[in-house]
Amino acid sequence: xxxxxxRWSTLASKPLVWPVLALVALLVVNLVATPSFLSLRMQDGHxxxxxxxxxxxxxxxxxxxVGMTLVIATRGIDLSVGAVAAIAGAVACVxxxxxxxxxxxxxxIVACSLxxxxxxxxxxxxxFLVSVLGIQPIIAxxxxxxxxxxxxxxxxxxxxxxxxxDTFAGLGVGFVxxxxxxxxxxxxVFALTGLVTRRTAxxxxxxxxxINPEASRLAGVRARTISWTVYVFAAVCAGLAGLMIAGNTSxxxxxxxxxxxxxxxxxxxxxxxxxxxxxxxxxxxxxxxxMLIQTLATTIPNIGIPAQSNYLFKAVVVIVVCLxxxxxxxxxFRVRRAGGSPLTAKAGTA
Amino acid sequence: MTQMDVQPTAEQDEPARGLPGxxxxxxxxxxxxxxxxxxxxxxxALSGVHLRLFPGxxxxxxxxxxxxxxxxxxxxxxVYSIDAGTIEVAGAEQTFSSPAASQAAGIxxxxxxxxxxxxxxxxxxxxxxREPRRFGGINGRAMNHGxxxxxxxxxxxxxxxxxxGEHPIAVQQLVAIARAVDVDCKVLILDEPTSSLDADExxxxxxxxRTLREQGVAIVxxxxxxxxxxxxxxxxxxxxxxxxxxxxxxxxVTELELVQMMIGRDLEALERIDRxxxxxxxxxxxxxxxxxxxxxxxxxxxAVDLDxxxxxxxxxxxxxxxxxxxxxxxxxxxxxxxxxxxHVRTKKHRFRSPRHAIDSKIAFxxxxxxxxxxxxxxTVADNMLLALQATRGWLRPIPPATRNRLVTQYLxxxxxxxxxxxxxxxxxxxxxxxxxxLARWLITEPELLILDEPTRGIDIGAKTxxxxxxxxxxxxxxxxxxxxxxxxxVLRLSDRLVVMRDRRKIEERPNHDVSVSDVLEIIAGEAxxxxxxxx
Numbered sequence: 107x108x109x110x111x112x113r114w115s116t117l118a119s120k121p122l123v124w125p126v127l128a129l130v131a132l133l134v135v136n137l138v139a140t141p142s143f144l145s146l147r148m149q150d151g152h153x154x155x156x157x158x159x160x161x162x163x164x165x166x167x168x169x170x171x172v173g174m175t176l177v178i179a180t181r182g183i184d185l186s187v188g189a190v191a192a193i194a195g196a197v198a199c200v201x202x203x204x205x206x207x208x209x210x211x212x213x214x215i216v217a218c219s220l221x222x223x224x225x226x227x228x229x230x231x232x233x234f235l236v237s238v239l240g241i242q243p244i245i246a247x248x249x250x251x252x253x254x255x256x257x258x259x260x261x262x263x264x265x266x267x268x269x270x271x272d273t274f275a276g277l278g279v280g281f282v283x284x285x286x287x288x289x290x291x292x293x294x295v296f297a298l299t300g301l302v303t304r305r306t307a308x309x310x311x312x313x314x315x316x317i318n319p320e321a322s323r324l325a326g327v328r329a330r331t332i333s334w335t336v337y338v339f340a341a342v343c344a345g346l347a348g349l350m351i352a353g354n355t356s357x358x359x360x361x362x363x364x365x366x367x368x369x370x371x372x373x374x375x376x377x378x379x380x381x382x383x384x385x386x387x388x389x390x391x392x393x394x395x396x397m398l399i400q401t402l403a404t405t406i407p408n409i410g411i412p413a414q415s416n417y418l419f420k421a422v423v424v425i426v427v428c429l430x431x432x433x434x435x436x437x438x439f440r441v442r443r444a445g446g447s448p449l450t451a452k453a454g455t456a
Numbered sequence: 457m458t459q460m461d462v463q464p465t466a467e468q469d470e471p472a473r474g475l476p477g478x479x480x481x482x483x484x485x486x487x488x489x490x491x492x493x494x495x496x497x498x499x500x501a502l503s504g505v506h507l508r509l510f511p512g513x514x515x516x517x518x519x520x521x522x523x524x525x526x527x528x529x530x531x532x533x534x535v536y537s538i539d540a541g542t543i544e545v546a547g548a549e550q551t552f553s554s555p556a557a558s559q560a561a562g563i564x565x566x567x568x569x570x571x572x573x574x575x576x577x578x579x580x581x582x583x584x585x586r587e588p589r590r591f592g593g594i595n596g597r598a599m600n601h602g603x604x605x606x607x608x609x610x611x612x613x614x615x616x617x618x619x620x621g622e623h624p625i626a627v628q629q630l631v632a633i634a635r636a637v638d639v640d641c642k643v644l645i646l647d648e649p650t651s652s653l654d655a656d657e658x659x660x661x662x663x664x665x666r667t668l669r670e671q672g673v674a675i676v677x678x679x680x681x682x683x684x685x686x687x688x689x690x691x692x693x694x695x696x697x698x699x700x701x702x703x704x705x706x707x708x709v710t711e712l713e714l715v716q717m718m719i720g721r722d723l724e725a726l727e728r729i730d731r732x733x734x735x736x737x738x739x740x741x742x743x744x745x746x747x748x749x750x751x752x753x754x755x756x757x758x759a760v761d762l763d764x765x766x767x768x769x770x771x772x773x774x775x776x777x778x779x780x781x782x783x784x785x786x787x788x789x790x791x792x793x794x795x796x797x798x799h800v801r802t803k804k805h806r807f808r809s810p811r812h813a814i815d816s817k818i819a820f821x822x823x824x825x826x827x828x829x830x831x832x833x834x835t836v837a838d839n840m841l842l843a844l845q846a847t848r849g850w851l852r853p854i855p856p857a858t859r860n861r862l863v864t865q866y867l868x869x870x871x872x873x874x875x876x877x878x879x880x881x882x883x884x885x886x887x888x889x890x891x892x893x894l895a896r897w898l899i900t901e902p903e904l905l906i907l908d909e910p911t912r913g914i915d916i917g918a919k920t921x922x923x924x925x926x927x928x929x930x931x932x933x934x935x936x937x938x939x940x941x942x943x944x945x946v947l948r949l950s951d952r953l954v955v956m957r958d959r960r961k962i963e964e965r966p967n968h969d970v971s972v973s974d975v976l977e978i979i980a981g982e983a984x985x986x987x988x989x990x991x
Contacts, residue, residue, distance in 0.1 A: 308850040310838050314831045321828050324790055325896065326814040326846035385833050 121379035124430045125394045128423065132401045139409040152281045156404065158289070164400030165292035166191070166347035168393060170367050171374040172299050173343030175392045176336040178375050180316045181384030182236060182243035184340045187371060189254025190228050191348030191364030194221040196261040198349055199358035202269040214273035222345050228254070229341025233334035247337075251368070258360035268357040278354030288350050295343065300389045309387075312336065316384030370399055373420075377427050398423070484547065486511050486642050486674050487532065487563070492541035494527055501527045504541075505700045507693050509643055509674040514665060516677045516689035516706065520718055520776055520941060524698040525678055529645055533565050534558035546642070562642035566632045568651060574621030574628075579603035581620050582635045606638045609671075610664050626657035630664060637668060644668060645676040650684055651777075662688050680777035681958075682711060694718060711980040715775070719943065719976070743802055745904050745935040746818065748787060750796035757782040758960040759795055764904060764935045769926065771950025771967065772939040773975050779959035780939045781823055784908045787937065788820035789813040814847060819897035821890075823909035823939070829893045830881050837863045837877035840895045847900065866895035871921065887918025894922065898929075905929065906937040911945060923949060943972045955979060 136143040136156070146155035170187045177184045198214075198221040205213045228250060235246035269275075280287040303309030314322045315329045323329050344364070351363050376382060377398055378391025402423055407413045429435045487509040494502045502524045509515050519525050530536045532543065534552030543550050545561045552558040572581045579600045580587075588598035603616035612630055620628055629649060636644055646665070650658045665675055665688060677689055685692065686706060694701040694717040701717045744763040752759035757779050764770055774780045785791045787798070789807025798805050800816040807813045810820070822828035831839055840863055841854055848854065854862075863877045870891040874884075881889065890910060897905060907926065911919040926949055930936050940946050946953070953970055955963040955978045963978050 305853070306850050307845045307848070307853040310834070310842075310845065311850050314834060314838070314842055317831045317833045318827075321822075321831055322842070322846075324788075324810050324820065324822060324828050325843045326811045327842065328811060328846070332850075 121388065121431060122391055122394060124427055125377050125379070125391065125398055128427055129394060129398045129401060132398070132405050136401075136405050136408055143408070148284070151284060152286075153284045158286065160397065160400050160404055161289045162286045163403075164396050165286075165288040166350050166364070167367060167370045167374060167399060168292045168396040169295055169343045169347040169350070170340075170364075170371040171378075171392045171396045172296055172389060173336075173340030174368075174371040175375050175378070175380055175387050175389055176299070176303070176312060177243075177340045178316075178372070178380055178382060179312050179384055179387035180333045180336055181319070182333060182336070183372065183382070184232060184247045184337060184344075185244065185368050186228070186232060186247040186250035186254055187340060187344035187347075188364040188367045189251050189258065190225055190341050190344040191351060191367060192258040192358075192360050193228065193254055193261065194225050194345035194348035195352030195358040195363045196258040196267065196360050197221040197224050198274065199267040199269050199352055200261055202271050202274060203267050208269065209271050211273040214271050217271075217274065218277075218349055221349060222342055225341045225345030225348075226338055229338030230334070232341065233337035236337060237330045237333040255360060258358075258363075262358055262360045264360070266357050266359050270356065274349075275353050275356045277350050278352070278356075288354075291346065291350070295346065296389065296393060303389070308332075313385055313387065317386075371396075373424055374399055377424065379431060398427075483511055485509055485544075486546055488542075488544040489528070489532060490542045490544070492528070492531055492543075493539045494531060494536055495539055500698055502531070502698045505695065505698070506703070507532075508703070509676065510691075511642070511672045511674050512669055513690040514669055514675045514677050514688050516679070516685045516692040517695070518678075518685065518692055518714070518718060519695035519701075523695040523718075525695060526647070527698070528695065529565065529647060529676070529678070532558065532643075533563060533645065562640055563645070564636035564641045564643070565645040565647065566629070566636050566649060568648040570625070570628050570632050572620055572628060572632055572635070574619070576620060577617050578607075578614055578620055578623075578631050579616035581631055582606065582616070582638055584635070602638075603634075606634050609667075610634055610637070611667055612664065624657075626653050626660065629653065629657075629661065633661075633664060633668075637673065641673060643674045643676065645678075647678045648680070649677075650679060650681060658684065680775065682714065682775070683958075685714075686711065712976055715976050715980050718775070719941075744799075745801065746787065747799040748796065749799070751783075751786050751793050751798060752795040753782070753786055753791055753793050756791065756959065757786060760786075760961045762787075762954065762961070762964075764937060766903075766935055767930055767933045768952060769930045769936045769938050769950045770952050770954055771946035772937060772954045772956060773943055773946045773979075774956030775979065776941065777959075778956040778979075779961075780956045781908055782959065783956065783961075784820060784906045784937065784939055787813075788818060788906055790820065790822075811846070814843065814900065817901070817903040818906065819843070819900060819902035819904070820906040821893050821897060821908060821910055823912065825886065825889060825893065825912075830889050832880075832882035834881055835878050836867075836872070836881055836884065836892055839881050839892050840866060840877075840899060843896050843900045862899055866899065870895055870925070885914075885918075887914035890914055890922065891918065894925065902934070904935040904937070906939075908939045909941065910938075911940065911942070919945075943975050947972060947975070 133144070143156050146153055146157065148154075170191070174184060174187065198217040201217040201220055202208060202213055205217070207213050232247050232250060235241045235249065236243050239246075276287055277291070278288060282290060303312065311322075311327055311332055314325075314327060315332050319329050347367065348364055352358050374395035375392050377395035378388055378393070380387040380391060399420065402420055403416055406416045406419055411419075485508040487507070489505070489507040492502050492505045492507075493500070505524065505528060507517070507528060517525050517528065527536065531538050532552075534555045534557050537553070543552065545563070550557075550561055552561070573584070576584070579602075582603045583599050588595045588602060590598070600616045607614055607616065610630070610633070612634065614623070614627060614631065620631060623631070633644070633646070633649075649661060653661060665677070669675060677685070679685055689706045691703065692706055692709065692714075693703045694714070696718065744765050746764045748760060748762040750759040750761060751757070760783060762770075762783075772780045772783065782791070786793045789810050789812050792808055798807060800818070805812065805816060813820070826832075831842065837859065841859060845854055866872070867875045867877065872888050872891045872895070881892065884892065894910070910922055910926075923945065926936055926938060930951075938946060938949055947967060947970060950967050953963070953965055953967045953975070954961055955975060957979055
């Protein structure tokens with residue numbers, strides 16, 4: 107049956123349309139429930155409001171998701187980011203707690219550098235397992251996902267380590283130029299990653315490795331180095347997120363910091379239209395995905411549904427967004443609506 | 457041993473059965489596939505193919521890649537449904553809607569890749585899905601007993617209770633066969649059963665095959681190894697490009713005839729072909745661009761010596777599995793050689809990865825365009841520039857101006873359509889994809905270009921264009937190693953000819969007045985020598 111290609115259907119096939127629509131829809135729902143939802147107010151030179159909260163609370167997920175996007179683009183996945191975040195927080199807090207000038211800015215800077223240094227090592231470990239030993243990424247990173255929490259516990263001695271350092275706390279709760287530091291850091295990493303991947307050849311090489319590793323290798327691409335690098339990058343992103351989370355509460359909680367953040371990050375990437383099969387990736391999509399997840403988490407209590415059902419709604423949104431993004435699902439839907447028979451596929455067309 | 461009495465063809469009154477030279481054994485066929493047609497998306501894969509299998513015979517199904525062997529097997533085993541034609545098993549017409557239906561009719565298959573569970577025992581693997589039960593559980597003793605009986609029937613000394621994974625691949629292959637014949641099996645299909653076995657293991661496998669033949673099983677044997685086909689088969693069916701070439705009694709066929717049947721064209725027609733390129737005087741400069749000394753790799757290529765000079769096209773001929781691709785991959789470092797040396801110009805090199813070869817100005821276009829060539833989801837421009845970009849490293853992107861100049865230049869020079877640098881690679885036709893890949897390598901300005909089947913599966917226009925390009929590049933001083941299954945093409949382009957067979961180089965000579973039949977003689981002649989030395 108001939109299908110007239112309307113402007114709508116071309117628009118509908120654009121990958122980012124649906125997540126953006128979902129995001130807008132969620133904001134509208136909130137606006138109906140709370141008419142003042144979108145209002146921003148200035149207080150002591152700081153910007154406050156629901157939108158700012160969403161951005162700030164979503165900053166760690168966005169950071170982790172940016173790293174995850176590149177990993178997924180190489181056909182990989184990194185389940186260990188939550189544990190890495192916990193380790194980063196633990197290392198930084200334990201250092202600060204033990205340092206002489208506990209409250210000084212240099213202490214915080216050394217602590218953060220140390221924590222990120224540890225994250226580089228953890229990323230090297232993941233990358234080694236995946237690209238040198240050839241272990242499946244999901245298994246390789248599962249190692250650190252489970253062992254990493256234990257490592258963080260070792261670092262903190264099993265205690266929740268609290269610190270008193272304004273510079274460090276500033277990562278989570280501070281403001282610079284009216285905006286929360288967390289938002290600025292996350293957006294800076296996002297922009298820098300976009301710049302580096304799209305202004306240099308890195309993005310293209312990552313995609314080429316993700317789409318066809320063997321063809322890339324035969325074309326002279328150092329596929330192994332590239333996949334190793336993205337795991338290090340993902341770990342550093344996770345570390346930054348971990349520092350943010352720890353700064354937010356001025357404490358390192360080895361058990362709960364960054365818990366399940368890997369799943370939110372993977373979700374954000376998938377909602378953003380980057381396929382888990384690797385290849386073409388969209389950092390903008392990841393940004394929209396991360397914001398969608400965070401907005402959803404804000405929406406649920408805002409419209410009077412108990413926060414415990416958040417997970418259920420998240421699941422529904424994910425399924426719906428993924429379905430409408432899939433060309434196959436859309437085609438099947440169109441066919442059914444047009445009253446035709448479902449696609450008659452010949453079995454095993456080789 | 458022969459079980460077939462060649463009778464003067466007492467043909468039944470079926471008009472389409474005009475199969476020359478095929479004798480009729482005294483029994484009716486157990487399987488008769490008649491006038492089979494299968495097409496995928498409008499492209500015919502099989503057109504009117506016949507296949508008869510008689511009880512107690514080994515029937516070789518022969519053809520080059522893409523000839524339709526696998527499609528034929530999958531039609532018989534119910535994996536594909538046929539568009540037209542009939543399949544009769546033991547005289548009754550069958551329509552197999554699934555592999556299970558085909559199995560129920562007594563047709564079993566052992567595929568090239570063994571799909572058994574290495575962590576289960578031999579008996580468990582053999583009885584998987586039909587385990588003897590007792591009190592709601594599996595009866596282990598009965599299972600081992602049953603497995604033992606089948607193994608004994610095949611003359612195999614394998615402990616049914618041992619773990620499958622402990623055994624070498626060859627034994628696992630035998631267990632797979634034992635599993636296949638365990639049920640009431642009338643037809644056994646062996647798809648490339650010997651591709652990963654050494655000579656002793658092949659002998660053991662053939663023993664089992666012979667045992668089964670004596671027990672009246674019809675065996676379909678698919679292999680690229682000609683000597684094995686002649687050793688084990690009683691009858692053969694040859695396919696080419698989805699069309700039946702013929703059914704023959706094996707002992708009435710010479711190797712030369714078989715090679716001709718597989719590749720096509722009869723001898724006289726082949727001899728009339730003129731070479732277009734007069735053998736240009738190879739500029740035998742003192743040092744070759746690339747010199748391979750005893751280059752080899754265990755299990756894939758016996759040690760080969762080869763010199764490639766500037767401005768010279770070396771044509772590599774040989775059947776599939778002869779080692780022609782393996783040679784190319786070793787020269788490029790796609791696989792690492794474990795014996796021998798490579799010299800680029802005067803320097804000795806060891807290629808541990810393609811990257812090393814590329815840095816030494818060597819380029820290689822794989823025969824497997826989809827799996828090892830194109831990056832389907834990237835644009836034409838990105839695909840063209842990938843190799844150059846890889847050598848520059850990610851930090852130094854190709855400047856937009858250079859990028860546009862190179863891409864436009866090669867889109868034009870190679871007449872790539874659509875001439876749109878932003879078209880996604882997967883939307884291009886095979887011929888145009890191949891041209892983009894050629895452009896990818898030419899952009900790196902190589903000194904040696906290795907082309908493995910650059911014209912396979914592309915239309916005639918693109919094919920001639922690529923041939924002309926290769927000739928022109930060589931004239932300008934590029935060294936080319938040109939591999940193709942099409943002998944005409946190899947002979948037309950090459951200055952020097954290398955012939956491969958059974959994973960070794962059997963002949964190297966200047967391409968002066970060499971005809972296709974000469975090459976066929978070389979390929980087949982080698983086998984005849986072997987036969988006489990073996991005897």
